[in-house]
Amino acid sequence: AQKVTQAQTEISVVEKEDVTLDCVYETRDTTYYLFWYKQPPSGELVFLIRRNSFDEQNEISGRYSWNFQKSTSSFNFTITASQVVDSAVYFCALSPTTDSWGKLQFGAGTQVVVTP
Amino acid sequence: ETGVTQTPRHLVMGMTNKKSLKCEQHLGHNAMYWYKQSAKKPLELMFVYNFKEQTENNSVPSRFSPECPNSSHLFLHLHTLQPEDSALYLCASTPGGRGPVNEQFFGPGTRLTVL
Numbered sequence: 001a002q003k004v005t006q007a008q009t010e011i012s013v014v015e016k017e018d019v020t021l022d023c024v025y026e027t028r029d030t031t032y033y034l035f036w037y038k039q040p041p042s043g044e045l046v047f048l049i050r051r052n053s054f055d056e057q058n059e060i061s062g063r064y065s066w067n068f069q070k071s072t073s074s075f076n077f078t079i080t081a082s083q084v085v086d087s088a089v090y091f092c093a094l095s096p097t098t099d100s101w102g103k104l105q106f107g108a109g110t111q112v113v114v115t116p
Numbered sequence: 117e118t119g120v121t122q123t124p125r126h127l128v129m130g131m132t133n134k135k136s137l138k139c140e141q142h143l144g145h146n147a148m149y150w151y152k153q154s155a156k157k158p159l160e161l162m163f164v165y166n167f168k169e170q171t172e173n174n175s176v177p178s179r180f181s182p183e184c185p186n187s188s189h190l191f192l193h194l195h196t197l198q199p200e201d202s203a204l205y206l207c208a209s210t211p212g213g214r215g216p217v218n219e220q221f222f223g224p225g226t227r228l229t230v231l
Contacts, residue, residue, distance in 0.1 A: 035219070043204060043227075047219035091159065095217055102147050102210045102217035103172065106159040 002027045004094050004107035012113045013082050021077045021110045023092030034068065034075045035093040035104065045091065051075065082114045118142055120223035122207050128229045129197065137192040137226045139207030146212030148190040149220065150182060153204040165190060166212050187212075197230045204228070 003026040013019045025034065036048040049059065051068055059066045063080045079086050089111050093104040120141045129135050141148065150162040164172035165184040179201075181193040190207060204227050208220040 033217070037222075043206075043225040045206065045208075045220075045222040047221075050219060102149070102166075102212065102220065103161060103164060104217065104220060108158045 002029075002094050002096070002105045004092050004105055006092055006107035006110050008110045009108070010111040010113065012115065015083060015114055015116050016081050019079050019082050019086075019112060019114075021079075021090050021092075021112070023075045023077065023107060025073050025075065025092070025094050027073075027094060027096070029096040031096070033095045035095070036066070036075075036077050037091045037093065037106075039089040039091065039109070041088070048077075048090075079112070082112075084114050084116055087112060087114045120207055120209055120221050122205075122223035122226050124226060125224065126227045126229075128231065129194070130231050131197060131199070133197075134193070134195040136194065137205055137207075137228075139190040139192075139223055141188055141190075141207075141209040141221070141223075143209060143221060145209040145221070146187045147210045147217075148184060148187070149208040149210075150190065150192055151206040151208065153206060153225070154200075154202075159206070162192075194228075197228075199230050202228055202230045 005024045011019055032053045034051045037045045039045045056068050056070055065078045067076045089109045091109045092107040095104050123138045147166045149164050152160045152162055161174050162176045163182045168184050179196050183191040204225045206225045207223040210217045210220050
């Protein structure tokens with residue numbers, strides 16, 4: 001069975017602070033994909049990143065960075081110099097690479113509140 | 117219209133009503149999904165359709181009835197709902213097939229309230 005745990009339910013920061021969101025997963029699959037999505041107040045989930053389990057390189061995209069540690073089954077997400085527009089719920093998700101029919105197992109989400 | 121659209125955006129219904137949620141994708145995808153998002157609960161996958169065939173029913177009560185007439189449209193027919201069915205219902209689409217998903221494209225959701 002697959003499971004994604006986002007232990008932080010809400011994180012509040014002041015603008016320009018960095019914020020790190022934790023994601024820990026469980027899977028018996030040897031190959032899989034990990035994802036992060038952002039859900040702003042409008043409700044629509046927005047894709048941020050997909051990472052293959054074979055690729056453990058960390059990735060940076062603007063103010064966003066991701067730290068994939070296969071040894072600890074974690075895929076953490078950091079927002080550097082947070083802005084008010086970063087306020088949203090962030091979801092981590094997991095998908096096997098075969099016979100998945102595109103299914104995603106989502107974590108419970110972490111609410112990020114950035115205040116000016 | 118671009119992306120994934122959902123109508124209506126908000127719906128209030130009584131427990132004896134029958135209503136339908138509509139999802140349409142303009143991306144040329146072949147797989148569509150229904151998710152339920154309740155307060156304080158993770159996103160729950162309800163149904164998956166690939167090339168108009170249902171490939172997943174995640175133990176959803178029969179008061180929710182999906183319909184996929186073609187690869188661009190997905191409906192969720194609702195009847196005899198309970199107040200605990202109040203939630204945000206999200207539709208998503210992907211290119212489709214047995215393999216992993218590159219990314220799912222989500223619609224804005226329908227906020228459903230059952231009185």
